[in-house]
Amino acid sequence: MAKPPLEGIRVADFSWVWAGPFCTLQLAHLGADVIRIETKTRPCVTRMLPPWPENNMGLNRSGYFNQYNQGKRSITLNFKVPGAVEVAQRLVANSDVVVNNFAAGVMERLGFGYEQCRRLKPDIVMISLSGYGDTGPYSEYVAYGPAQVPLSGLSSLTGYKGWPPMHSGFSYADPNAGIHGAFAVLCALYHRAKTGEGQYLDMSQWECAMDLIPEGLLEYAMNGREPVRDGNRDAWMAPHGIFRCKDLPEKIMELTIDAWVSIACADDAEFARLADAIGRPELATDARFKTLDARKRNEDELEKIITEWTSQRSEHDAARELQSHGVAAAVCASNKDVAEDPHLIARNAFVRLNHPEVGAQQHIGIPWQMSGTPCAVRAPAPCIGQHTDEVLTGVLGYSEAELTKLRDAGALE
Amino acid sequence: MTGPLSDLKIVEVGEMVSAPYASKLLADMGAEVIKIERPGAGDRARTRGPFPGGTPHPDKSGLFLYLNANKLAVTVDLAQREGFEIFEKLLASADLLIHNVAPPDMDRVGLHYERLRKVNPRLIMTSVLPYGLSGPKRDWRAENLNLWCAGGVCYLNGGGPLSGDLPPLKTFGDQAFYQGGAHAAAAAMGAVLARLRDQDGQHIEVSVQESVAAEMEMVFEYWPYIKMIGSRLGQKPLQPVEIFECKDGYIYVCCIEEHQWRAFVDLMGNPEWATMEIFGDRLQRGINWDALKPFIAEWVSTQTVLDLYRKAQDRRVPFAPVSTMGDLLSSEHLKARGFFVEIAQPVAGTHRYPGAPVKFGRTPWEIRLPAPTLGQHNQEILGRRLGLAPARLEELKRKGVI
Numbered sequence: 090m091a092k093p094p095l096e097g098i099r100v101a102d103f104s105w106v107w108a109g110p111f112c113t114l115q116l117a118h119l120g121a122d123v124i125r126i127e128t129k130t131r132p133c134v135t136r137m138l139p140p141w142p143e144n145n146m147g148l149n150r151s152g153y154f155n156q157y158n159q160g161k162r163s164i165t166l167n168f169k170v171p172g173a174v175e176v177a178q179r180l181v182a183n184s185d186v187v188v189n190n191f192a193a194g195v196m197e198r199l200g201f202g203y204e205q206c207r208r209l210k211p212d213i214v215m216i217s218l219s220g221y222g223d224t225g226p227y228s229e230y231v232a233y234g235p236a237q238v239p240l241s242g243l244s245s246l247t248g249y250k251g252w253p254p255m256h257s258g259f260s261y262a263d264p265n266a267g268i269h270g271a272f273a274v275l276c277a278l279y280h281r282a283k284t285g286e287g288q289y290l291d292m293s294q295w296e297c298a299m300d301l302i303p304e305g306l307l308e309y310a311m312n313g314r315e316p317v318r319d320g321n322r323d324a325w326m327a328p329h330g331i332f333r334c335k336d337l338p339e340k341i342m343e344l345t346i347d348a349w350v351s352i353a354c355a356d357d358a359e360f361a362r363l364a365d366a367i368g369r370p371e372l373a374t375d376a377r378f379k380t381l382d383a384r385k386r387n388e389d390e391l392e393k394i395i396t397e398w399t400s401q402r403s404e405h406d407a408a409r410e411l412q413s414h415g416v417a418a419a420v421c422a423s424n425k426d427v428a429e430d431p432h433l434i435a436r437n438a439f440v441r442l443n444h445p446e447v448g449a450q451q452h453i454g455i456p457w458q459m460s461g462t463p464c465a466v467r468a469p470a471p472c473i474g475q476h477t478d479e480v481l482t483g484v485l486g487y488s489e490a491e492l493t494k495l496r497d498a499g500a501l502e
Numbered sequence: 503m504t505g506p507l508s509d510l511k512i513v514e515v516g517e518m519v520s521a522p523y524a525s526k527l528l529a530d531m532g533a534e535v536i537k538i539e540r541p542g543a544g545d546r547a548r549t550r551g552p553f554p555g556g557t558p559h560p561d562k563s564g565l566f567l568y569l570n571a572n573k574l575a576v577t578v579d580l581a582q583r584e585g586f587e588i589f590e591k592l593l594a595s596a597d598l599l600i601h602n603v604a605p606p607d608m609d610r611v612g613l614h615y616e617r618l619r620k621v622n623p624r625l626i627m628t629s630v631l632p633y634g635l636s637g638p639k640r641d642w643r644a645e646n647l648n649l650w651c652a653g654g655v656c657y658l659n660g661g662g663p664l665s666g667d668l669p670p671l672k673t674f675g676d677q678a679f680y681q682g683g684a685h686a687a688a689a690a691m692g693a694v695l696a697r698l699r700d701q702d703g704q705h706i707e708v709s710v711q712e713s714v715a716a717e718m719e720m721v722f723e724y725w726p727y728i729k730m731i732g733s734r735l736g737q738k739p740l741q742p743v744e745i746f747e748c749k750d751g752y753i754y755v756c757c758i759e760e761h762q763w764r765a766f767v768d769l770m771g772n773p774e775w776a777t778m779e780i781f782g783d784r785l786q787r788g789i790n791w792d793a794l795k796p797f798i799a800e801w802v803s804t805q806t807v808l809d810l811y812r813k814a815q816d817r818r819v820p821f822a823p824v825s826t827m828g829d830l831l832s833s834e835h836l837k838a839r840g841f842f843v844e845i846a847q848p849v850a851g852t853h854r855y856p857g858a859p860v861k862f863g864r865t866p867w868e869i870r871l872p873a874p875t876l877g878q879h880n881q882e883i884l885g886r887r888l889g890l891a892p893a894r895l896e897e898l899k900r901k902g903v904i
Contacts, residue, residue, distance in 0.1 A: 091700075092696075092699075092700075093696075094692035094693060094695050094696035095692065095695065107719070111717075115685075115688055119688075119689075119692040135720070138720060139720065139724075139728075140720065140723050140724045140727040140728045140730065141727065141728075142727050142728065143728075144728060151720075152720060152722075152723025152724070152726070152727040153719070153720035153723060155723070156720070156722065156723055203863075216860070221835065222839055222861070224838065224839055225835040225836070225838040225839045226834055226835050226838060227815075227835040228835075230815045230820075231815060231818050231819065231820040232820055232822075233756055233758055233820040235743055235754075235756060236754050236756045236820050236821065236822040237822070239745060239752070239754040239822050239823070239824040239825065240754070240822035240823065240824075240825055241825065242825045242826070242827060242829075242830050243673060243674055243675075244745060244752075244754070244824045244825075245752070245824050245825060245826045245827070246674035246675070246827075247659075247671065247672075247673050247674045248671070249660070249668060249671065253745060253747065253752060254745055254752050254824045255659070255660065255671060255745070256659065256745065257655075257659055257673040257677075258655065258656075258658035258659025258660070258671075258673075258734060259655060259658055259659075259717070259718065259719040259721070260719060261655075261673065261677070261717070264681075264716070264717040265680075265681070265684070265717075268681065268684040268685055268688060269527075269684055269859045269860060270860065271688045272527060272684060272687050272688040272691060273859070273860040273862070275688060275691035275692060275694075275695060276506045276507060276531050276691060276862075276865075277506065277862065277865075278695060279506055279507065279691065279694060279695060279698075280506035280864070280865050282695065282698050283506075283509075286864060288862060288863040288864035288865065289863035290860050290861070290862055290863065291860070291861040291863070292859065292860045292861070293839070293841075296836070296839070296841050296856075296857070296858070296859060297859040297860070299830060299841070299856045300680075300856045300857075300859050301675060301677060301680045302674060302675055302856070303564060303565060303568035303569070303675075303855065303856055304550075304551065304552055304564060304565055304675060305674065305675070305827050306827055306830065306831065306854075306855070306856055307552050307564030307565075307567075307568065307853065307855065308551070308552040308564070308827065309826075309827035309828055309831055310564075310827075310831060310853045310854045310855070311552055311553070311554045311555075311564060311853050312552060312554065312555065312556065315826050315827055315828060316552075316674075316827070318674075320669075320671065320672075321647065321669060321671065321672045323647070324550075324551065325549065325550050325551075326645065329645070329647060330647075330669070331647075331651065331656070331669040331670055331672070332669070333669065341730070341731055342730055342731075343736070344731065344733045344735055344736045345666065345733075345735060346731050346733060347666065347735070349651075349657075349669055349670055351647050351648050351650075351651040351656070352648075353645035353647050353648060355546075355645060359643075412639075412642050412643065415643060416643065417642075417643040417644050417645045417648050418643075418648065419642070419644065419648035419649070419651050419652040420651065420652065421651040421656055421657050421669075421670050422651060422652055422653070422654045422657060423654065423657050423725075423731050423732065423733070424654055424657075424718065424721050424722045424723075424724055424725045424731060424732050425725045425731050426654070426657075427653070427654040427715050427718070427722060427725075428722070428725045428726060430652075431638060432633060432637040432638050432639040432711075433637070433711070433712070433715070435636070435637040435638060436634055436636055436637040436709070436712075438709070438712050438715075447727070450723070450726050450727060451725075451726035452722075452723070452726075453712070453715050453716050453718070453722055454712075456685050456708060456709055456712035456713040456715075456716050457685060457686070457689040457706055457707065457708040457709070458634075458706070458707050459689065459692070459693060459704055459705070459706050460615065460704045460705040460706070461693070461696070461700065461702055461703070461704030461705075462692075462693065462696040462700065462704060464692075
């Protein structure tokens, strides 16, 4: 029976909110035993954020938490009570990886800085995914997920033409840091497997996000110019945009749910196929549109012509018809569209495991498939402290009597 | 000190961003990457800027130079039988193949794992594909824009309550492809670790659409949990979390916790309007945002970006500048951390590039080589390493195979 890649690897997960948990989610997907160290005295922010079924809040009921903590275990410790720190120390001593996403200095104050962890486990791999990194004049600045998008430069590059800078609409720097952090941990585990050496990994979420905007940075580095925001357009493709389709007839929860299709033509041949698809084959030889340069010059007009066609049909029909002519098109999908996407359903992209408090909810699964060492979400996200007893007795060797003593003292809150 | 992956050999068949970014992540950690490009034009990224002076040139594309530093480049046409044979010879001694050849083209040239496994059973083949290798959209064409949309995040951005006529707004750059590439690099390293144990290769397929959908914050779950559709239209649940204009640029005003709002009000000198009941807590500030926004805008417009940023941070309020490219390249913090790296490339010149995503304590991230010109290493790799004689190389060149 094939084992998942990280079977036997244990992760002591001090992280919270999104970036760190997204990092350890990947390690759990790959088969690691990820144990989250939580506390009931200050639960993870995402446990207290919506959505909750029936809108009834509960620490174990958040869809946000339950998405990004699939397949992990949870123990609760109150570090203010004697005995709790030792539990975490024993966990580090029995782990291969330590993950946190606190600002610089916080882990040291808790007693779990790299030097401290190294004394507990000499070959430990430790990563910190902080907002600004461990060094530099701003290392102690406060970083919240949404602020990292403008900080990274993404916002000054993103926006409608002539408009102010815009956000990306979600805290994009967080999962970006998480996936890169997981990659870095895996590289460090490979180094450890070859040499026996652990190491410390210092990630700045800010820097990691700047690795995604080389065109912007290089335009400035090479030519001293700030790029001009240009909506959904692209300098080397036209059309390249998101076009209005027939709106859904209803308003849902006071929001107008509108419908859009994205279309991109990489070259003149693809544009000719588009012209065919929308019943205007003559556009392919029209002087206004037949070359990229011409289409870029007349892009407003081109977009108007395409909108005349898209606005007559649903976004799903538009995407299908364009694809059947070999044109890159896709529905601008809402969360509902993603949840109901027949393609994703056919690929078993979703996970529905039975959770004790929210039942079998639909969650996004693992974005990769491996032929030799299959990865699977093994369990739903843990309830807070769900695995305290089994980890303390099963992994860390505490006796039942010691466990009771710690519990009675309030160390396991 | 060399990177942790210095004993890994990778063959890349990559265009644009997704597979090239995955192999860049590995190359920068020490792996050897041989990049295979189409004879003639090469990777499409070579046609995309920015270019020094704005003049297109296949060896001067900023995007290409960034994504392909540390790689060796050969030109081989996989669609020709002799080209595929050369490809198989390169794979015989490789640890990983990373590619983003679209499924219909994989079928056309016969790029299938079962075939490659016969050449090298220890090979880890990683396919980074728009929609994966199965399902009804397997063969759909996709640019980055389409996948940012298909993954559900684009629908969440843009416009605002008074601009419903504007379309959802794409985030700058090829973000869907970066996420697909990063997920591919992580999965590939998982397989490399598994191979230490199992001594066997395997095939990994990564869906870019699914990589994006996995990053929808809490919004995806709004549908299964409470049947609510997330939208860029309508008010945000809590405020202020918005971009405002200062005298000399833009700043992100961010008060998520109540104590942050109180500190901001104090920073503004406790104006009378801030005590109004309709701004009493973060939810109320969300509901009454139309009334609150002009007050904040007016005050912020009297400030300068860096000064307000520092004053807010001094009070532990997580404001951030809306950094311009110039701000980033001159940031004292990034300079102190040595983030940007200078790379000299003979054709494009010397420029500063974004650097390491993570600083490794022991095994540093490192740029060893500038990005290659088209076919730069044909002689070294195909001639010296594979042992093809000069006459044979000439013949293959004449046939357009290399």
